[in-house]
């Protein structure tokens with residue numbers, strides 16, 4: 001039980017279909033004259049990066065484009081972006097894309113003012129100095145990174161997804177426009193949507209849950225659970241997209257001020273070792289880990305099931321995976337022998353991240369290894 005709580009979110013949030021139109025004015029409000037536009041090649045191809053660039057230029061803000069972000073951004077992506085930011089002499093950063101582009105932008109901002117190697121800062125509130133202001137424009141619904149004080153950067157040399165939690169990883173502004181998610185294909189919609197639902201669930205059952213985060217987590221579950229299926233089946237359904245994106249943002253606010261827990265602790269090493277997307281890594285673990293954690297917080301899990309409109313949570317989560325077309329680890333071509341040989345490393349990395357410590361039921365390395373095995377057989 002924590003006795004005092006704190007709550008941080010960006011001070012400017014524009015939400016709603018058409019919110020992208022606020023980008024120029026938001027850049028002006030933050031005093032930007034020249035920005036680094038951080039994005040990836042697919043977002044450029046979709047035309048969204050060009051749209052953002054045009055809005056910024058119309059507001060008199062110069063743009064240097066950096067479109068080299070890889071899914072699960074690496075330390076190298078951050079260094080390359082930093083070089084582009086310096087070459088462009090930028091005084092602000094705009095990220096347009098999924099969690100990968102937003103996290104890479106946070107990394108570039110932090111590195112500009114903190115010359116020490118980024119890995120030195122993993123963990124909670126280890127970053128000493130504030131970087132440049134970042135405006136985040138998410139195109140997935142999603143990680144919630146636009147409103148979180150969390151950043152995830154991959155150290156590809158060690159196959160480790162490093163997690164940073166710091167007030168200096170909080171964006172100055174978030175522009176959350178559900179219309180930008182209409183182009184997400186079905187599997188991406190499903191995987192990032194289950195990630196968002198997992199943020200809400202873990203925030204609500206976390207040992208660090210607090211009244212403000214409970215409110216947001218329950219609202220997020222109510223918004224995401226009944227609408228994710230529709231967003232998957234009918235990608236052009238703007239009402240469903242709006243509900244899921246609002247839920248994803250609320251879930252981000254919730255977990256950023258509470259925490260994630262065992263599912264996320266295990267998903268990061270799974271994703272890093274087998275190059276699975278974050279959302280898929282979460283989705284394949286969520287039912288099994290929930291089943292393990294349930295006895296430690298039965299009332300909380302029952303409330304989540306009720307908010308989902310289900311009688312029992314584990315079967316509801318399994319059903320959601322089936323209905324939205326989440327593949328199994330086997331179907332994702334994760335080889336059984338390599339998986340088994342990496343279970344010990346994945347369990348150790350999961351514990352080292354600190355997230356499992358917030359789980360309602362504590363788990364040791366042996367139990368985590370057992371859960372990895374169960375997830376493979378599921």
Ligand SMILES: NC(=O)c1ccc[n+]([C@@H]2O[C@H](COP(=O)([O-])OP(=O)(O)OC[C@H]3O[C@@H](n4cnc5c(N)ncnc54)[C@H](O)[C@@H]3O)[C@@H](O)[C@H]2O)c1
Nearest residue numbers: 042071072098099100139140143145148150152183184278
């Ligand atoms: N900082 C945080 O709070 C936080 C929270 C959860 C996850 N994460 C991290 O975020 C990353 C994952 O982000 P993500 O799941 O949003 O995906 P992503 O940013 O990695 O994007 C995945 C792919 O989808 C494409 N894409 C994005 N938006 C699209 C759209 N509207 N239409 C079509 N294609 C689109 C991208 O171009 C990319 O190819 C992981 O590294 C994860 O660890 C961060």
Ligand SMILES: [Fe+2]
Nearest residue numbers: 143195199282
């Ligand atoms: Fe996540």
